Every structure is written in C-alpha cells, then in structure tokens.
Amino acid sequence: MNASRWSGWAVPASYFSMVLGLTGLGNGWRVAARLWGWPAWIGEAVMTVAVAVWAVLVIRYAMKWLVARQEAAAEIAHPILCCFVSLAFVATMLVGLGIAPHAPGIAQGLCVAGALGALVFGVWRHGGLWRGDRDVKATTPVLYLPTVAANLVSAIAASALGWPEWGQLFFGAGVIAWLALESVMVARFLNADPLPLALRPTLGIQQAPPAVALLAYASVSIGPPDLIAHMLLGYALVQSLIVIRLLPWIRQPFSLSAWAFSFGATAIATGTMRFAERNGDRVFTTLAPVLFVVSNVVVIGLAIASVVWLLRGKAPAAAAPAR
Template structure:
C-alpha cells in the first residue's frame, strides 16, 4: 500500500499571510464601520488552521524528503519563501494577542528568531554575488523587508513600539536597497519567464505593509510619510493591474497568493487612516480598497480550493520525492 505525504512548498505560507491580512482588515473594519467582529475572528481562525497544517507538513517534508527540502532551501528563488514561515508565525502571534498574551509573546519570539535568523543568513549568502539576474525577483523582499515590517507591527501591537521602530528601520532601508536592484533588472534584463511573473504580486507588499508598520509604531498618526507609503502602494497596485494579462500567461496556481498580503495590507492601512479625524482621502478610498481585498482573497482562495479538489494544487514530486513518500 502506498501512502503519499504532501510535499508542501514554503511558498504555501503565503496562504497564511493572505488570510491573516484579511482578518486584520475585518478587525479594522469593525472598529471603523461597525462591521461584524465575528467575520474577522472566523477568518483568523482559518488562518491559524492553515498555519498549523502548513507548518506541520513543511516540517514533515524535512523528515520524509530531506533532499527535496534542501533543494528548495538552496534554490535561487524558492529559498526566499522559507522566510515566510517566520512571517506567518508573527501574524498568528498578532491575531492570538486578543485571546492569550502569553501565547502571542511565545509565538512572537519564535517568529522573530526564525525571521531574522534566516534573513541574515540568506542575505549574507546573496552578498557574495555571482547571481543570475534572471533569478532577481520580488521574492528578495521576503526575508528582511516583509519580516522587518511585520515584526515592527506585531511588536507595537504587543506593547514594544521602540523595538518595533528598530525593525521598521531594518525593513525600510533594506526595501529601498533591494528595490533599486530589482527595478534595474526589470527595466534592463530579459522579461521574466511566465512561471516567475506571479512573484510580481509581492511588489505591492513593501509600501503597503510598511504603511501598516509605520502606523503601528507611531500610534496611528496620519502624516506625510504615511500618505507617501500608501500613495506608492496605490501606484504599484495600478501597475500590476495594467500588467495583469501579461502575468496571467502563467496558469493560476498557489503562487497567486503573492498578491494577497500587499492588497490586504493596503486596505488595512487605508482603513486605519480613515479613522483619523479630518482624513478625507483615506476615508474615500478605504471602502473600495477593502472591497477589492475581499474579492481578491476570496477569488484566489476559491481557485486554490478548486485546484486542491482537482488534485492539481501541489507540484508533482520527482523520483527522489516519490521514493521518500512511499
């Protein structure tokens, strides 16, 4: 009898980011507009369940198919998704704060340790150079930029805003440095292959998640920098919409969850800013961004469920993986 264990790629942690981001949007929408609080809590419960399942399956992959896990860990593009394990844990810590502060603190410490441990290790490897420009994609933001901004947000949520400001600085300047490299590649090198194009969805995340982090570490003040971050995120969203047909040459798959975290962060930042007295621009934009984030996450979740039911969600394992899962 053959038992096949799903070999979950690290990129599946993006599912947790999208669901947790939408849960945070609904929590903010409850405060801003009085929408049902139960919706946000239900989505967070789904995010927590997804996190538990993906953590368990990803850890199991290292036991039953260590060569597959090592190949992913050393891959020029796929390796950066490994950093999302820590980011996803941080987001679950943020959501858990409403139910158990001790549990939230433990998850926060674990998430920070993994996020920065992996991020520093991977960045040190990248600094050695000798990298194929074709492998330069927005996944480079994931280890330190996404990790730093989310660390800043959760640290402030747990009552450690000064530590959050340190993490914000790490993420902010890493983002500016990496973006210059990435845009040079996009402007001057060969076009991305279709398989890599969905990673462009991550391009929306740094300014949007950065805006969320900035609001968290500054106590939610509406100022020039907050508007700058949201404004740049809006431009990224419009550029991605303009490129949608080109990106969609890659058939739909779990990789499209890359669009969800930035979209939900943009909506969340706008909702939080809309609650500041006298904030007219964000008050006008927030409902539309909230609606768009919901449609995007629901659509991608429905497509993912359809792929799962059709048996097409997970990549086909190679010979080594097949032998390990028997």
C-alpha cells in the same frame, strides 16, 4: 518511517503566502468592526481559518524535512525559492497576532519565535548573497521576503505586543532594505530578460513593500496621517496599478502562487483603515472602504480558486523555477 508513503505531504514554503493573505483579511475585518461597526465575528472567523491553514502547513512543511530532506535542502539552497522559507516565520508572527486577543501568552511566544527566526534567516540568506557570483535572472520580487517583509511584520508584531521602540527598529530595517532592493529590482525588470512565465506571479509581491510599510508605520506611530503616511499610500497605489496593468502578461493557469497578490492587497487596505480611524483625513477616509472591498474580492477570489484547484487534485508541490 516509510518516506515514500509520506512524501506527498511535502509542500513548498511558498504556500505560507496563503496565511499572509488570510490573516491580512482577518485583521482588516477587525479594524472594520472598530471603524464602521461591521460584524466582528467575520474577522474572528477568517482568523480561525488562517490559524487552521497555518497549522496544516507547519505540519506538512516539517514532514518535508523528515521524509523529503533532500527536496527541502534543495529548496533552501535555491537562488529563488530559498526566500520563500522566510514566509514560515512571517506567517507564524501573523498567526500570533491573530490569536493575541484570545491567548496573549501563546501569541507573544509565536511572535517572538517568528521574529527571531526571520531575523536569523534573513541575515543568513542575504549574507550569502553578498558573496556575489549570482545570475541577475534570479533577481525577482521574492528577494523582498527575508529582509523587507519579515522586518516590517516584526515591526507590526512588536508594536501590537506593546514594544513600539523595538517595532521602530524593525520598521527602519524593513524600509531601508526595501529602498535598497527596489532599485535593484526595477533595474532587473528594465534591463534583463523578461521574467519567465512560471515566475511572473511573483510580481504580486512587488506591490507589498510600500503597503506593508504603510501598515507598519501605522503600528509604530501615533497621531493623524502625516507626509510619510501619504507618501507610502501613494507609492503603494501606483505599484498596485502597475501590477494590475500587467495582469494580462502575468496571467496563467491558476496555482497557489497567485496568493502572492494577497498580502499587498490586504496590507494597503488595513493600513489605510488604521489611519482613517485617527482623524477625518479625507484621503484615507475616502479610500479606506474602497480598498477594503478590493481586498475582500482578492482574498475571497483566491480562496475559491484554491478550493477548486485542490478539488481537481492538483499536485501540492510546485516545480522549481529555472535557475
């Protein structure tokens, strides 16, 4: 195989964040169809696009290991970029949930493979970090991905497949990992040098842990929204407002890294809608349509910007942030 001919197919693992945003929006439309009677075909159409994007990215990421192995190995060894690799497993689980109504057997296989892969990668990656000797400047919100995002999505997947007890195990792992990392992250923001421009879009991930935890809690629990649900929603809203306040500081020429904002935006909306389905809690029923509209604006805006970005012929591979 002529490696140079195919090297342009190589993509960074961070591109899988597009799948997270698209499946998140598709799932939101599925809930909207149940909750408000909105068109069900929209959710299925968005899920179809998400599956197609995932398939393309899986092929191109696999090609990276075949024709640009040195680049792929450098990414997985990088103190920041390595954490994005977990998105491949998370995206696989979410695609499994996307096709579950149509192909439950395949969905189960994808979810199990994604959950096991994410668990192994998270243990390996964070186990390596515990050895120390790491620059504090490498601490960014991407650290949430291998243990927080992966475990919370595993909780959602396990519950959706009818294994709520296993989902609760993953929920506990994800929430406690988030709480442990949150203080580390805020201490870095307050006391270390400001994030360099290239890394500022990763702040979009900062709003995701409480939002995804809310959605996961809706998946592993029953009954109307309780104190924990209100707490998770409240903190997710505050984190989102802080990120919005920082947008002028974060803003830079568009790249696909902006999809970091998508999963948190869709998760908080869908989690709120899931709880709004259960009873007449006025907090959740009031905020659900507002947050759902916002999530649509975020994902549709990112999708349009991404198409324009690609049509302009931007290079598919993003430069690695400085160590």
